[in-house]
Amino acid sequence: MIDHLLRDLTPHVLGAVVRRFRDFAAGEDAVQEALIAAAAQWPRDGVPDNPRGWLIQVALRRMTDHIRSEVARRTRETAVAADAPVVVAPAVYSDPGVDPDDTLALFFMCCHPALTDASAIALTLRAVGGLTTGEIARAFLVPESTMAQRISRAKETIRASGVPFEMPDAAERAARMGAVLHVLYLVFNEGYTATSGDALERPDLSREAIRLARAVLTLVPGHGEVEGLLALMLLTDARRSARTGPSGELIPLDEQDRSLWNRESIAEGVALVGAAFSRGAVGEYQVQAAIAAVHDQAARAEDTDWPEILALYSVLLRLSNSPVVALNHAVAIAMVHGPAEGLKRVDAIAGDDRLKGSHRVDAVRAHLLERAGRPDEAVALYRLAAGKTSSLPERNYLLMRAASVAARM
Amino acid sequence: MKFMLMMNAASKGGDYQIANWPKKDIEAHIGFMIKFSQKLAAAGELVGAEGLAPPTQARLVRAGKDGKPVTDGVFPETKEFLAGYWIVDVPSPERAYQIAAEASAAPGHGGAPMNMPIEVREVPSGPPPLD
Numbered sequence: 001m002i003d004h005l006l007r008d009l010t011p012h013v014l015g016a017v018v019r020r021f022r023d024f025a026a027g028e029d030a031v032q033e034a035l036i037a038a039a040a041q042w043p044r045d046g047v048p049d050n051p052r053g054w055l056i057q058v059a060l061r062r063m064t065d066h067i068r069s070e071v072a073r074r075t076r077e078t079a080v081a082a083d084a085p086v087v088v089a090p091a092v093y094s095d096p097g098v099d100p101d102d103t104l105a106l107f108f109m110c111c112h113p114a115l116t117d118a119s120a121i122a123l124t125l126r127a128v129g130g131l132t133t134g135e136i137a138r139a140f141l142v143p144e145s146t147m148a149q150r151i152s153r154a155k156e157t158i159r160a161s162g163v164p165f166e167m168p169d170a171a172e173r174a175a176r177m178g179a180v181l182h183v184l185y186l187v188f189n190e191g192y193t194a195t196s197g198d199a200l201e202r203p204d205l206s207r208e209a210i211r212l213a214r215a216v217l218t219l220v221p222g223h224g225e226v227e228g229l230l231a232l233m234l235l236t237d238a239r240r241s242a243r244t245g246p247s248g249e250l251i252p253l254d255e256q257d258r259s260l261w262n263r264e265s266i267a268e269g270v271a272l273v274g275a276a277f278s279r280g281a282v283g284e285y286q287v288q289a290a291i292a293a294v295h296d297q298a299a300r301a302e303d304t305d306w307p308e309i310l311a312l313y314s315v316l317l318r319l320s321n322s323p324v325v326a327l328n329h330a331v332a333i334a335m336v337h338g339p340a341e342g343l344k345r346v347d348a349i350a351g352d353d354r355l356k357g358s359h360r361v362d363a364v365r366a367h368l369l370e371r372a373g374r375p376d377e378a379v380a381l382y383r384l385a386a387g388k389t390s391s392l393p394e395r396n397y398l399l400m401r402a403a404s405v406a407a408r409m
Numbered sequence: 410m411k412f413m414l415m416m417n418a419a420s421k422g423g424d425y426q427i428a429n430w431p432k433k434d435i436e437a438h439i440g441f442m443i444k445f446s447q448k449l450a451a452a453g454e455l456v457g458a459e460g461l462a463p464p465t466q467a468r469l470v471r472a473g474k475d476g477k478p479v480t481d482g483v484f485p486e487t488k489e490f491l492a493g494y495w496i497v498d499v500p501s502p503e504r505a506y507q508i509a510a511e512a513s514a515a516p517g518h519g520g521a522p523m524n525m526p527i528e529v530r531e532v533p534s535g536p537p538p539l540d
Contacts, residue, residue, distance in 0.1 A: 246440075248439075248443050249436070249439065383428045383429075386428060387428070387462075387463050387465050387466070388465075388466070390462065392460060396435070396439050399427060399428055399435050400432050400435050400436065402428070403430060403431050403432035403435055404432045406431075407431060407432060
């Protein structure tokens with residue numbers, strides 16, 4: 001409970017501290033210290049009446065201590081004690097105000113385009129998500145010292161690039177929101193695709209991404225693409241317990257036990273997609289969410305409304321120009337007009353440079369050839385794709401698919 | 410004491426042999442490997458483990474004259490290659506050998522133990538870790 005509360009409050013507290021001191025790196029350290037103090041004291045003494053105010057006060061005090069010792073150090077170093085500048089500690093507000101724009105500005109700062117994806121992800125999880133460095137390191141299966149280094153370099157990049165802590169103007173804001181959504185999408189995918197068994201106790205990145213997307217949506221209510229991304233995450237995450245078998249093997253959508261799907265998440269996702277579409281403007285996340293919604297609403301795989309999915313992929317293709325979307329579009333064509341038409345479409349896009357060496361083209365061709373009743377070619381391509389993919393569960397899935405088609409030959 | 414356990418697999422045309430097994434054998438093998446790692450982790454003995462992509466994707470890299478990478482590959486003729494490894498932290502070499510033997514007996518084609526060679530190498534303790 002306290003854990004949840006602390007993580008929900010983190011971005012508000014950090015936003016307030018950074019706004020006041022304009023020092024992101026030191027502010028972030030101060031907030032982490034305040035969180036640690038709260039985690040130690042609250043379970044023992046009870047949660048204070050105004051937990052956010054408590055955290056902000058402690059973080060501001062830490063910040064003041066930090067500045068005092070910095071100044072003292074500089075004073076010692078320059079040995080001009082007599083002229084030491086007088087440090088005025090900022091007044092500690094009894095009820096520090098919280099501006100939602102601060103929190104949003106914090107998201108924009110952590111997902112800044114100057115950072116690499118890996119750095120933006122790490123910084124967002126720590127500064128906005130309130131995860132500890134150790135938790136983030138475990139989530140990405142890297143040593144804690146490596147993750148600590150990645151985070152401190154990210155902070156250094158922000159400092160060096162002079163990114164100001166402020167709300168970008170309206171034109172810039174749309175682009176920056178795109179970067180925020182991209183980072184959250186990557187966090188979600190990392191959690192979703194990496195799940196294999198629960199024994200390793202990796203912190204749940206998918207749920208963290210959903211929580212953060214919800215937080216963003218409360219800051220920009222009615223934002224279509226934020227709604228779309230949140231819906232996409234919910235509709236995808238709803239299939240979580242059906243998508244892997246007992247040994248962690250991937251189970252494809254059409255073979256999943258749909259009674260295991262999370263109805264609550266599906267209902268929420270479907271409602272969000274509906275709300276987003278009713279506003280008119282259509283973005284990529286919304287369309288992807290709409291496709292997921294069509295799948296999730298089919299009681300059986302054979303009830304799937306493929307013509308609707310094909311129509312949505314055609315819209316998505318116009319919006320995104322991604323070769324992976326083009327491949328999915330080809331699969332939808334095959335489901336509506338037959339595998340031969342799908343294969344023709346794959347042939348037309350396989351030459352795209354961005355698909356060079358990718359296992360996806362082989363895997364899609366293998367699926368369509370299997371459906372077309374050409375098992376020899378399907379088996380060879382499944383095996384080829386298995387050798388190329390860099391995802392272990394996917395490799396295992398492709399190998400087993402090859403084996404079961406071979407067994408029926 | 411830390412040890413690296415290296416699993417060497419025979420190669421055929423640059424791909425894992427597992428690619429040609431029947432489905433239930435693949436399932437049994439993968440299931441074994443997942444449970445094996447979980448067991449080592451639960452016992453507090455596992456430091457790290459990774460399986461490697463088949464050698465069709467392997468490249469040999471050297472620095473060229475200007476320090477730029479010069480790559481070489483593919484190696485379909487290689488008979489044996491590293492397929493994966495575990496690093497374990499255990500009280501004695503004997504315990505590392507025991508773990509290696511267990512891994513070696515992973516079920517293979519037809520469900521029979523593969524008895525594949527596992528190279529066991531001590532990872533000597535060195536300077537204190539960074540940080």
